[in-house]
Amino acid sequence: MATLSSTDSIAPHHGPARGLSRWLFTTNHKDIGTLYLWFSFLMLLTGGCMALMIRAELFQPGLQLIEPNFFNQMTTMHGLIMVFGAVMPAFVGLANWMLPIMIGAPDMALPRMNNWSFWILPFAFSMLLSTLFMEGGGPNFGWTFYAPLSTTYAPPSVTFFIFAIHMMGISSIMGAINIIATILNLRAPGMTMMKLPLFVWTWLITAFLLIAVMPVLAGVVTMMLMDIHFGTSFFNAAGGGDPVLFQHIFWFFGHPEVYIMILPAFGIISEILPTFARKPLFGYASMVYATASIALLSFIVWVHHMFTVGLPLAGELFFMYATMLIAVPTGVKVFNWVATMFHGSMTFETPMLFAIAFVVLFTIGGFSGLMLAIAPADFQYHDTYFVVAHFHYVLVPGAVFAIIAGVYYWLPKWTGHYYDEKLGKLHFWCSFIGVNLTFFPMHFIGLAGMPRRIPDYALQFADFNMIASIGAFIFGFSQLIFLTVVIKTIRGGLQAPPAVWDEPKGLEWTIPSPAPYHTFSTPPEIK
């Protein structure tokens, strides 16, 4: 009995294991969140280096630094790593850290699976990156890997690419199941669905999207595998297959995937703006409904990525109208954010700066998206730098800025210290200038007629390409400021109180800073 009571008294206070085994075997949502976030940052730097190689080659017309086949490997890997390695794991990391705290749960619902879904990723990405050193080089067919370039004409390493995608898919699906199970089952008593913070709501909807479409991605790469090794002809016209079928399946996954990368960002922004405007979020209910409508619409718009493949007129019209429709719920969200700021009492700490930049620059990406929805005009924009500008505006100052904003916003909660506000602001302004310098000129060269994914270009595109390359290096290197800020904050800094900011709303601000290793072992009381 004596031993029992002594373990009893230790149990509520036990901390993390020591050394490497803490990270390898952890089932703690905070540890796993931290792992996800560091992994994502490492991938951001890896994919970023590839982007800088691309921009360095495009600094001037002519072939200077890398040859075209390697250039294609860089564009492909940059896309894959940023989408699957940087943006998605960052959101899962934030979800791991914050969701249980926000809903008053002690941990994620399925902690061991949580460990596994993270630890698959380093192996998947090691395998993907190792293809660069294989005979014939790595994947060189674009992150959208259209058949038959990615099947009949692909380098042998494509098989490793397929397995890497399978592994990432398994990881994402398990992560999504875990998130849904946590939100639906582990809410503290009184935390009704319509009281959930928006970050929780957007992640719940995102997780459903993940479960719906990751198997489709797994399916399409399996069909490729069959075509390459087992003599089927799903995508081979000579064998009775259809190369366009590949695109339909890919984009049926791909379009919801785009929203997987932006809905959690909407959630983060909807947390940050009210805090620094000192005013409740405008239109909470309409935000939830708008997010759900965007998610539903995402299943019926995929063909807008394929307007030039030669679909029947009726098909083009349907997908054009459906795509235009997305502007309505997206508009509602932007209007709500602006209305939240309207008549607030605003201050502009680093998270707020990134959040405001998100609202403006994401909206610019939304505008170019609306332009791209107009099918006849899309014939001119399609596969040009205008598209590159569009999706980088929604993904970089969109998703990535939201992630960075979220990190600054919750960093004092995680570490117990305030970050260095001056350095944070420096990071913001360098990133803001760099991002716009990089991606805004791409609208112009795209409209002027420069196709995407080319290693060399005609002379009339030279000036704007040079500006974009300079901007890319500014943006890339300013992320080292971010790294400095984060490390500095972990090591010390002004002690943060539980609330951190000026009367923010949410359960995460009721627990001490840094958040204890175990939180809400007994559920909080929800008013």
Add this chain to the structure above:
Amino acid sequence: MKIKITVIGALLLLASPSQHTFADWQLNMPRGVTDISRSVFDLHMIIFWICVAIGVLVFGVMFWSIFHHRKSRGAKAKHFHENTFVEVIWTLIPFAILIAMAVPATATLIKMYDTSDADVDIQITGYQWKWRYQYLGENIDFFSNLSTPREQIDNSEAKGENYLLEVDNPLVIPAGKKVRFLITSADVIHSWWVPAFAVKKDAIPGFINESWTRVDEPGIYRGQCTELCGKDHGFMPVVVDVRSAEDYNTWLAQVRAEQAAEAAAAQQELGMEALMQRGEVVYNQACAACHQANGEGLPNVFPGLKNSPIVMGDIAAHIDIVLNGKPGTAMQAFGDQLSAVDLAAVITYERNAWSNNRGDKVEPTEIEKLKAANGQ
């Protein structure tokens, strides 16, 4: 930071003199030269100005709030957080704008899809990395390759005015006539785009896509392949030479005369020296993109021809792979791409260049016989 700025400044200085002469700050889509391209341009401008107007309004309110409703100016937060009336309004108004936009977009799209009653039909086939143009019913069939010299791409020569946007044989079409394009591909997916016509259509193996144009003004219009199609995707431009009806007919006659001369040449014995000379030209245009000018290929991507077993082996097998390609690989069938003379020349060249020195040759007449047997 200081170091970075200095480096960027230095790079700018280095780069500016060579670029300055070509400076061209084109900001917008070209208006184009067809009715369709002008409608597309108008749609583009309407939706652009709609976006600008919404942007000015939304960002205007936002920046006004940022300026006036900041804590440092003593702003006190109000606590309203919903208003059904404005929420309904800002759902309905965008909806109405979208419907207004969908009407002209639909009308233009219907016009673009009307490929009926064409005066000229041209089949366009994408190959890695060139275009083939076949004039249906005219018995005209040729390939269009990038003509920018390698030296300009490698920066050892100054770049010309139409760098990367120039070809050896442009597509020639008559002005004022409705030209229908039947677009397909022989290998991977390509996309045929001429911005001035607002025509962009994917070239997909096993499928034929249709598109059309009617250009009023003669002139030369340039575009590029816009679907990633492998290593030299950036090096397969589209050039369309629009000529008056009269000049177009002259061109047709000229092409036919050249074809007759080519057929006559195929009946002659050319001899080693002439074959090697022509072979080098053909090789650099048709083969060097993959097998490289030095015959060494790209390791593990494209095999080299220097000392290759096929080139050093039996000549019949060598001719066979050039004529019929190797299915399942990037090696195309050149039997219907090149003339008998060019085929004979390039095969002879491969067998004797880069110290391969096989010493044998093949004459156009032999190729003609094989092609006839193959039905090519």
